[in-house]
Amino acid sequence: MEHIPTTWYLLLAAILFSIGAGGVLIRRNTLVIFMCVEMMMNAANLTFVAFAREFGSTTGQVFVFMVMTVAAVEVAIGLAILVELYRHVKSVNIDSFDSLKG
């Protein structure tokens, strides 16, 4: 079977990371921004796994499990805050969260 070089995985990860970072900066819907952050984290995960396979070491793979756990916790907290905020603002558009200015 044809062997896919590690560089391809790294390139894909870099593209995913850039799309995610661009999305965070451009999109205004908080939920979509959450998803973009997840995409950035998963791009990092893909990089870890690609390198771990290249080196034949497990460190990178173990790291990915840690990241997945942390990402799940982060989203849980983020959504909880967003739900509470929605009760006040009735919107998930980040431009409507503007009571703090100065």
Next chain:
Amino acid sequence: MGIELPSLNFGALLPVIIVILTSVMVLIFDLALSDKRPLGWISFVGLMFAGGAGWIQQSMEGFDPAFQNMAITDGYTHFFNLIFVVGAGLSVLVALGYLGKKGLQGGEYYAMLLLATSGMMIMAAGTDLMIIFLGLELMSISLYVLAAINRYSRASLEAGIKYFLLGAFASAFFLYGIALIYGASGSTNLNGIGEGLKAVPKGYEALPLFGLGLLIIGFSFKIAAVPFHWWTPDVYHGAPTSVTAFMSVGAKAAGFAALIRVLTVSFGFDGSMFADNWHVAVATLAVLTMTLGNLTALAQNDVKRMLAYSSIAHAGYVLVGVVTGTEQGISAALFYLMAYAFMNIGAFAVISVLEQQDAIGTNLEEYAGLAGHHRVLAMLMAIFMLSLMGFPMLGGFWGKVYVFLAAIEAGWIVLAIIAVLNSGIAAYYYLRVIVHMYMSPVSDQSHAINLNSAMQVALGLAAFGTILLGVMPARIMDLAASSGLFG
């Protein structure tokens, strides 16, 4: 055939373990108690025990690395543990005095505060990027909750969501940086990275350099360095004041703890292009952070927001110490963070006393004539403002002196001059508060000020620490210098 269990060396991480157990205890007692104030005192006692454990560790011989080279307990860890215990202890006292007024007294507040503290301690002790990442997340996630803990206040929730979004964004950068460094060096252990990078052939340095850049961006968010600071004023302004006090001191110190260890251990070896590059990058950050923080603070009329910008500027001063990369500069940065813990929490404690409802009562006008109707509070605020400004014989002064001297000695003369000019600019907005308190007529809407015992202890300890560091800085400086990061 037996399985040989790895030695974990729990003793080396005793302070962290004590803090985590205390937070679990707080959650359990939360179920049984209807009056939540004892929970604050339990947290305070737990933090004192953690500090005591750190004290005992310090008097003992060096510790072996714990958890398979994942964490280490050296002089550097001890010093930062001391900063975190001081910061968290004072914040608990401020919270005890402040939360009741807001109707926020609850077990989860103290539990989250303790978990954030344990995350900070893990960041300072971590010698593997995996552990530093986990510590960072433990701290950050607890702080997101704390910032948004007043769920009846739109400002607090907005502060929480902003902190969360930018924090998660920064974590992703941090993580991708770790992934690239792992790819370049084949390790996530700080020493292993240093070894691995020495073997990187000439012309292939782009990958680890890019990784290092992303790592520095991730840390810059946490320490609120310009241009990664936009979240700071909004979050510090919107979060409950007792949380802001803790966040501005603890999260910043923890970010610096991990940043300094990573830069010096993994990327500090002589003659490498990495060292040259991060010195320049951090120097640029330091100049931008100091200058922009101070200039924006000049325009603020809200004291809480002004202190948010001032905390950005202070991160710039500490970065000046980091830039040098010398033992003297790092010790100066450590001393600065200790002094900053006392004076900044003190200043926020005064704000929390005067604050009434949501972000009302933090305007500079409210401080007019404060000396007339509450002399002690005005005097304490004056001490904290003067110390933040760098007035001689107070803690903040020696922090600045040590940092600037270290920069000059390491040959960063221009940087030191910019830093001195900046502390001159800063004098204006700190003195403005004092002038308002002492020289303006009493404002009509002045209201009764009630200082409960916890708040009195917090203010007293913060002022005592600020003055003590100013009168006898040498002892703490020796402690910082013996941090042993340079073997």
